[in-house]
Amino acid sequence: MNKLALPIALIALIASVASFFYQQSSSELVYVDVNKLLEGYKRTAIIKSEFDEKAKTMKANVDSLIGSWQTELKAYEKERSDMSKKELELKQELLANKQQQINNYQQAVQKQLVEEDKKVTQTVINDINDFVKEYGKKNGYKVIFGATGNGTIMYGEESADLTEVVLKELNAEFEGE
Secondary structure (H helix, E strand, O other): OOOOHHHHHHHHHHHHHHHOOOOOEOOEOEEEEHHHHHHHOHHHHHHHHHHHHHHHHHHHHHHHHHHHHHHHHHHHHHHHHHOOHHHHHHHHHHHHHHHHHHHHHHHHHHHHHHHHHHHHHHHHHHHHHHHHHHHHHHHOOOOEEEEOOOOOOOOOOHHHEOHHHHHHHHHHHHOOO
């Protein structure tokens, strides 16, 4: 997934998890490791794989267009000594136009991939947020903090870490168990 989308997604996930604060008792606070949930959630891998396949196909299309343009350029370079000045100018203009179209298409593909990456990442985050909210309600927590390793929770006892339990149940729900 895109490197920019993941930090943005993590911030959104932290904010969402924080809004669903639940605490089991007045003396016990619990947390989940957001990064572990994202990495360990089986749907994340499936969506990432689907996204990677789509990205690979789109990039292959761009590469094919570039290859075609390069073949035309090589043919032009071989034949240009036999061309008139007008033919040279026309062929150069055609090649330049084609290169510009390819560049525009490449930029559009890149933009589309970034947008789709954000969308699929947000889908996974929404799944996790919804699950943590329901998990907290079902298990009587008043607060469940989201830790990301960037200072939101600097320390937590292992007994307060619900990550593995939540991840196991999250994946079981996703698999329909």
